[in-house]
Amino acid sequence: MGDDVRHYGVLQNDKYGRYLVANKDLVSGELIFTDTPFAVGPKPGKYTPPLCLSCYCPVENTLCSTCGWPVCSEECGKSATHAGECEVFSAAKVKFQTVEDWTVSAPQLDCITPLRILLAKEKDPDRWQRELEVMETHTKERKERPTWGADQVNIADFLVDYCKLSDRFDKELVQKVCGILEVNSVEIPSRGGFSIRALVQVRAAVPIKQGETLYLCYTHSLSPTIVRRDFLLESKFFECDCARCADPTELGTHLSTLKCSKCDNGVILATNPLGNYLTLSMS
Template identity: 50%
Template structure:
């Protein structure tokens, strides 16, 4: 933070353990702290990646020293590889074993990030003792789970055996694996691929399904110690002494899915305000439509009980949480099928799913919102669907999709959140084009046109205020340069835009 005071204090109690509170009143956008990761590297279940830049590789190029996959001579010289696993593997003579399909999960990579973690413990023992050692690994719970045996075979025995690192005790390696599983955060590389980073200060923030902070991880792409530093800001105004909450899960998921993810991966039951409310604070992210009556919706009778009954609000229809979870899983499987389909085909396939499920799901249901999030980005960008190509009825649909999504985000991701900034950016374009069309066709008067134009520019301005928080190495940060310039030009040329619209 360049020497600036960090704006949080650490407190502790028996229920929460360590947690962070604001040390002074915070305004939305205030920087609370920044930090470098203690360790970072491939996620668990990773395919084959370059161990320097983390781009996918076909494994034909290997490091000249250790014979593990890299994508170039430059990458094998990067400190994140050269000063860590490369040295260990080359001294022990442990070489990468050829794989049939480099895009499949490669279990050889399971050891990389724990190994870097262990080596950092030796390189920076003061930070380990002060920041990392107090972190929770949940070894008592993890010993009863399949993950323990998985790590025993793929990490512990591999490092202590072939890699000749028996100076690290088994319990310590398991603890390192547990700390990573429970506390690591995902980060995107400049190419868009995901790795995991351990930020000890960020991990202190307790979980809440409605976060009041926003974190942005900056990858400078150099591979040195500056890589993947995180900056944590207040997403909303926060009073002095209030807890600072991060979210460990995806905000658009419904409660059943979020709580299952947290229970299985983070080893706790979330009882936050959103999880405790059967309507998810009025967003109805988990609500289904009743198929027995016209006006009823199906909600949980006890959202903190993952096995309870779900009932219709208008008739006597009942079902189980297990059945609802199966519905969610089927829908998620459909979404997974189209996740990487882009262009006109991706747009059409998602519209098909939207129509398929709108009779089953509440209009604000999570899976409808996930589809909205994808559609608002495709309309205006896919070939044949640029803003100037779209008829008014489709422009109105994009505005509607953005507006409906923002209504939910106002509750579940309030304030200066990345997704809100992106949706506001997507909203401003169709608002402007629609207003111009309506004015040109005499559907609205000049004053109304000016109001609509100002509304669009204000949406762009708010998007810019959010996106400028994003690192320039990420797409959102790059977009902020465009939004800032466009916002400035639109304001400066507002009168001319009005006069030349006809």
């Protein structure tokens, strides 16, 4: 993380792993820290169609003249952003397999961001050791899910075997990187150009007292508690008990509240929103 402003401390517990707390009283809007990414790349999974591997714009039937993977122009094909994987794919003679529909997800691109992290690890081993090596990966839990097998085939086997990187990385390390991405990465939605700097500034949205935990919303803010907590357990491997999740009214927003069908003013609230099943009460 950037060293100009560091209004946080790092703590650790069994439930959340490593997390941040404020090291001073913060006012709303105050800068907590700035950060630059270890690597930037397309999000793996079912939501990423073919896109330019330099500027991330959607593409169709335009491939790099050197390696044969998606780029939008000759300029992007020669960019520093694309250079790492371009060299790997060219050396291994592995080309992007053309698709019939360029608007649907392309599992071939799942390997790009993990590969960029691996290449960044070689260039900056000190930062890897200091920041990424200690990140939680939940390997045991991930092995029990179907996504583990998909990552093994589409990413680990592909990079180590087909791209001939076994002398540089092993499959265990590749899966570790996949876990780091799944649990710790931050998505920045963009359908247009994307700055290579990708500088992140984290500010306090509300007043925060010294010692209070710093929270980041991983979910859609308009989703109700039961949906948010289920998503967090599935994707981030923890059960959230923040102030909003613990409040039956969701801090007065009533996004989970049901209207009573038998009277005009009655509502139905969860009696234990942090429970494993939903119980309701009339109010």
